[in-house]
Amino acid sequence: MKNDITDQIISCLIKEKLITDEQVRHAKKIKSKIVSSKRLLDILKDLKYVTDKQIKTALAHHKHSLKIGDLLVEFGYITNEKLEAALRIQKSSKGKRLGEILVEQNFITEDDFRDLLYIQFGFLHIEPDIQEVDKELISKASIKLYRHYSILPMYQQKGKPLIAFADPFDEKSLKGATEIFGSDFIIAVASHNAIFSSLNKVEHGSKTTIIKEDPDSVQAIVDSIIQSAILEEASDIHFEPFKNKFAVRFRQDGILVHYKDFPLEIRPMLTSRIKIMSSANIAEKRMHQGGRISFDFNGTEYDLRVSFYVSVFGEKIVLRILNNMNQLIGIEHIGMSPKLLKRFLQDALEIPSGVVLVTGPTGSGKTTTVYSCINHIKKPEISIITAEEPVEYIVKDVIQCSINPSINLTYKETLRHIVRQDPDVIVIGEIRDTYSADVAVHAALTGHKVLTTFHTEDSIGGLIRLMNMDIDAFLVSSTVVCVLAQRLLRKVCDKCAEPYHLTPEDLYRLEYTPADVAKSQFAKGKGCSRCRYTGYKGRTAVFEMLILNEFVRDAILNKKSSYEIRKISIETSGLLTLLEDAIHKASSGITTIEEIFRCVPKLIKPRSIQEIKRLQGN
Ligand SMILES: [Zn+2]
Structure with missing residues (x-):
């Protein structure tokens, strides 16, 4: 074949x-x-x-x-x-149509597909220019009808009309063209967007557009995009201006998925509408700006943070849906193995003072973990207070502050006041400079419990970076109780999961022999309608938990290298690396080897799966 x-x-x-x-x-x-x-x-x-x-x-x-x-x-x-x-x-x-599906599933761009259609059938591929449109030819039917058939009559070629089709295989379009022009015409191919935008230009001249007179429809479009994003549990909506289209994509389970393309003509109106909704400056088009939207849907009020970013083809807009996750996740459901969770609660979260650091890159689920922790430790007899940028979920009975630098409510200002509020637990959204690191460490030193996050690759990197921020090794070793590094990996869709056998290359990358992975059940989704043919549905976290025991504290005081600290932690505190926890989850079919290679760093050779299972306690 x-x-x-x-x-x-x-x-x-x-x-x-x-x-x-x-x-x-x-x-x-x-x-x-x-x-x-x-x-x-x-x-x-x-x-x-x-x-x-x-x-x-x-x-x-x-x-x-x-x-x-x-x-x-x-x-x-x-x-x-x-x-x-x-x-x-x-x-x-x-x-x-196959092409429609391929574009919808993000397998191929509309342009590439058109390119190949042209090859397959020898169709002329055109970029319609309305200057070329033959007025007499186009007057044979109404613009409305052309829109209905998604066709654009262009000009006469060798005595035959040349018609641009968005889809020359669509029977409705072909039948429509035959009714208007007879059966003898030349088929050309142009993008759907190009055809619609040309038809609009022909209808209204080159400046106005179809929906300018109808602000209601613009509002309805924006509302329906946001509603779809909420229903599809997206975390972000991207509106992206390109040369020939205004594309909308959703971030779902950490990956951008194509939602819809709009013709360029409606970009200014959609942009203005979002500016009005988010109280941004509608006249400002040359500077980046931000805003917020409070959006009511199905009885819930969603908080959306909006960012406008000026680019060569206009403003790119990103809407982050802040509270669009299914409420708070109980600490027992964040993805820790029972043994790890028990240690985390006993040796870190439930002791009354000290710093608990959650680390990982953006989008690794740190915030979700911190919220689960807050939810777990809150009780009537203690006071929990937060400084976050911004507050992403409202937790009942907790005092939360959203940092807002635009009105000078900065981290620095907030942290200066937070300790005077007589709290038991302080949540600092993120350690981002020496000042916030200093506040965290000193609050812990004076008997507070501090929960915070940090941008570092792995757990030991978190400690090293604290010390590189001019925090004394003695302070680090005596206040930090636990560093929890994490990543989010996509879960195999259980509706279409199939067994997967590691390839020689997989084994090579993991430094495993076939015997190391014997009896494991790796899996991969083959793709179904439930998972939008990605093979993945939902996400789980993988963890690397460093508990600072006396050996690790000693190593920090003696300024040992991260390699040595890691070795000591593995030997004395049973530390499992991010990679090992991920391999454990993949070997029981929860996530895939592909996801591990995509998201998890490999700092040292992982131990065999049998050994990992033994350490995880199952
Ligand atoms: Zn599936």
Whole structure:
């Protein structure tokens, strides 16, 4: 099957006299000598016999029977697995086009797909220019009707009308064009956005647009985008201005997913609407700015933080939905193994004073963990007070302060006052400078419990960085009780999970022998409608918990290197590294090896799975 496609393309290239038989033989010889499975076409390109563009043009000029899916794979736009996943979706969705599905699932961009359609059917691919639109031709029907059929009549070519189609395979469009222009027309392909924006320009002249007179519809569009994001449990909404479209994407389970593209014409109105909603300056278009939206939906008030960022094609807007997570997660559900959780509670969280540091990069779930901790330790007889930027969830019976530098309510100012509030527990959203580190350490020294977060790779890195912030090693060793490093990994979708066998490369990267992973049950989702064909649904955290026992304290006082501190922690406090906790979760099918390589650092060689399981207590 696969060779057949390559052969067809090769014969096409030979017919076009782009390559010779001799060159093909040479390329085949090379292919037989190399170990990796490189495509013959790629070898021909590497040898500079032919360019990608020449191949595509040659194919467009020749009749052939190549399927669009095979072309996509052959040209390296998508993998075979993605094609199969898309074909499966196509089966279960009535009447959807393969291209539509591929774009929707983020497998390929609309532009790339169009590029290949052009090759497959030899269609002319155009960027419509309204200057070229033949007034007489377009007056044959109403703009409304063209919009309905997603077509744009352009001009006469060799006595035949040339019509741009958003989808030349759509029966409705073809039938519509036939009704208006008869059956003899030339099909060209243009993007959906380009067709709509040209139709708008023809209808209203080049300045005005369809919805300018209808502010209600702009409001409805923005509202429905935010509502969809809430329903799909997205954490952020991105509005991205590009040269030819205004794209909207959602961040779901940490990954950006395509939601919808809008024509450029409505970008200014959508932007203005969001500025009004977030009390930003509507006239300011040349400076970055921020704002907030309080959004009522289904009886809940959602708090959205908005950022406008000036870019070459206009302002990019990001809306972060602050309280869009299913309430607070109980500490027992944040993803710690029972043994780890027990130690964390006994040796860190439930002791009345000392600093508990949660570390990790942005988006690693630190804030969620801190909130679970607050929720766990709060009780009527103690006072908990927070300084956060911003407050992301409201926790009942806790005094929370949202830092707001724009009115000079800064971290520094807040922390100066927080200790005078007679608290038992102080939550500092993030240690970001020497001043906040100093406040945390001194509050702990005077008997307070301090919960805070820090941006570092791993647990030991957190300690080292504190000391690099001019906090004395003695203070660090006598106040910090626990450093918890974490990452969020996507969970395998349990509806479409399948067993996965580690490849030699996986083993090599983990420095494992096949015996090290015997009896493990790795898994991978093959993709289904529940997980939007990603194979993943939801996320779990993996942890590395460093409890500062006397040996570790000694090592800090003696300014040992992070490598030595790590070794001491592993030997004396049973520290499991982030990688080991992640391997443990992957080996029981909760997450995948792919996720581990994507998110978790490998600082030292992990121990065998049997050993990790023994240390985890199961
Ligand atoms: Zn699934």
